[in-house]
Amino acid sequence: MTKSFSTTGIAAQGELRGSPGYPTEARMQKGAVAVIECLQEIPCDPCEAACPVGAITVGQPITNLPVLDESKCTGCGLCLAACPGQAIFLVDLASTDGEAIVAFPYEFLPLPTKGTPVEAVNREGAVVTSGWVVRVLNPRKYDRTAVVYVAVPREHAHEVRSIKRERFQQGAG
């Protein structure tokens, strides 16, 4: 795998699109699909076990990069919560109103609230656009990794990977 991700933690678009976990644009246009940004061979396979429809394959050895079968993926989002590296997202380009939906794992307080506006950030944490929170899922089975869905202008769908973290006030010490 190429230098950028392993050196800096930031994957270049070329690295991503070439990886076996990245779906096609056409599939994203059909509806929510998992986008796996796991580009380094490390021994790890919970994503495979988490998928209820067998759309992710790691196999043996477990350092294999996860392979996404985009035709099987239903965009359920279970893998987002399961990935210990928080390297999986959902992208949904199906909407016709100019907005895309991007989902990402989120383990900070405060958890964003449905309907509120947010500043959406790229992989380097730079704010690239504003958006709003469509949904926040944090069921017990996600084991405290919430999954946040934000709507952003479509042209930013491939950049947005989280929201600007609001500083949590702990209150009087």
Added chain:
Amino acid sequence: MRIVDHPILGKLAQDRTVTITVDGRALEAIRGETILATLLAHGIRKCRTTEKHHEPRWFFCGIGRCTDCVMTVDGVPNVRTCVTMVRQGMVVETQTGLGEDGGGES
């Protein structure tokens, strides 16, 4: 400052408390925490001053190895505050240098 809520650890239970004094000041401590944790909860950033140059020291390893965090506790000097649990009525003092053995068994 206390971490009263945490995305993974949840809310902090603060109901079981004891009171200790640090340099004469009564501080609320949570049962089961270390003396150092109580100091940090109350924003105290010094444990002792060094013998020769009177420089402030706080903590370093946090796990009982380095002895940076020692204070005089109930009259006994050089107590590692990062691994010593609070007790009701405990008397903790900022230590100067190696401290003085003012109590306890020598």
Added chain:
Amino acid sequence: MTRFQVLVVGAGPAGLAAAIEAATAGATVMVIDENSAPGGQLFKQIHKFFGSSAHYAGIRGLDIGRKMLDEAQSCGVEIWLDSTVWGLFPDNHVAVIRDECSMLIEAEKVILATGAYENALSFPGWTLPGVITAGSLQTMMNVQRVLPAKRMLMVGAGNIGLIVSYQAMQAGMDVLAVIEARDRIGGYAVHAAKIRRYGVPILTSHTISEAHGAERVESATLVHLDDRFLPIEHTERRIDVDMICLAVGLTPMAELAWMAGCQFAYVPEAGGHVPIHDENMETTVPGLYVAGDITGIEEANTAIDEGRLAGIAAAEALGYCSQDEASGRKALVCERLDELRLGEVNRTRRTVQRILQAQSSGVQQELSDVSPQRGRSQIG
């Protein structure tokens, strides 16, 4: 004098795993730990572990810790806390301080699972209140639930530096930068990605030249390094921080093994001096085993499996397990260990294992050269 069949020093992941295996096989097992709570580093690890989903991957370290503790207790393992093992004498006589009394405990097999300690990095101002180790911050945040500061600089971009930076943000701190002397991140790329996403810069080829402040850390001076790790003139810049965390490596805590007369190898990639062990995790002192970071710095999941190996081997040596059964179980554990050490990112770990194996066979070769009839049980 108290006697146990298996005495484990250290109630962290390696020690608990060893105790569980030995006790399950039928031995009487005691675990001694100087801390007031068991679990070693496990209860500080609030993140989900990597590895194989068949074995703990995807589960948070603290939850693995709880499961192991329950299992150890239900196997009848006796655990002594607040008890410090300060000496290891011939014939596995272990010296312990407990309740301000010193005592000697005799054990047929001893397993050292004492882990490691964090390295320090000294620079002008490093003694100021506010310069601490990364593990220390982790203990304060995740175990003691207190925040010592608000604005932190992390020194070191290995897995510990990256993970603790993330956890610092979860606890409510700002991480102003992670600096790394090498020209690349040392830890997993995904750990770096997780903090880059929240705007934390990772400055490779940088080091800290000074910490400033009157009574506490108030700022730090960073400097750019060239490809020989030397500071480049006029590249200094200051950042405002009130805490500096050092994540600059770990060193095995192997004093008891030294004391017992184990042969060591110096393997920098493993963290320094490590006791030589064979495929049973047994050192060159018969009946003395090692498991976890004391054998070389790795992770919690390898510590657990090394502990299992030592526990199975000790039980086998005591006669609680047939050679065939032990062989089968050890093979499964070794398969998992090999799996955890795969990948380019883990190449150094495999090199370490090869060096240790070579050292171990070298020792065994020497012994059989000296006297082919003499078994290993005759040394020491």
